[in-house]
Amino acid sequence: MTSQSASLELASERWTDPECPVARALDLVGDRWSLLIVRDAMDGVRTFTDLQRSLGVARNILSDRLRRLVAHGILAREIAPSGKRQEYVLTEAGHDLFTTVLALRQWGERHAFAPGESHSVLLDDTAAVVPELQPASHGGQSLTDRNTRVQKVETRP
């Protein structure tokens, strides 16, 4: 159902660069607040009030980003077990942003902190720090932007 509602929305999206998956991903979630909302949802923050408290973002911006994330099939609205409050939960497409959020976290750890400056860490369920993502070929070769290339969609004759 998630992917169906996402597809409905996708059909009406005006893409910045329709054939590039990076650009489409950024059209959908490439906004600081959207990705911080997804980060908080991964940490279990579920209500407008708690998101607003966590992010310190203006209510109208938070409303707008939540509406967009729901429309894009990344968050779903649910009624809390109490039957009163509305909550926001990640869809499967939302949970699948884990790798992206992890990549951002690890880049931030490497480049956005001075030596010795403390930051939060991501732990697995044995309390070990999550290892760094290592892009690699099927043969195990380390991949970077220097040894990969984008093959564009061929224009049909």
Next chain:
Amino acid sequence: MTSQSASLELASERWTDPECPVARALDLVGDRWSLLIVRDAMDGVRTFTDLQRSLGVARNILSDRLRRLVAHGILAREIAPSGKRQEYVLTEAGHDLFTTVLALRQWGERHAFAPGESHSVLLDDTAAVVPELQPASHGGQSLTDRNTRVQKVETRP
């Protein structure tokens, strides 16, 4: 030299959430145009004119994002071999965004295209499609937001 100039800038940055590496990364590059500029730089686009043509973005927005990316130590300005044109090249911190751009690409491929819709692909130097990033523990367990948790910085007494 890159990290030195980055640190200088970092000291004056006002962070959205200072102890969270995800948030710091997004403060630095969490903007659709910034990440699309980085994507294009990874593909070898080096001049203002070519970036403008590739992105179709307004010149003032492109100027602003380039200035920020240089200030943040992600791009560096260089004079072209001809000695005339100014070019923009990725610093090591910029190249290191490869994993983030790859994660965005792969999420986009999974969720932002309808079945059968064509998109560009990323190939390694044997022309094989780059495998999907698989977050895993040191022991090889697949990691998701459901079996990991953020440990915040402890407040000092």
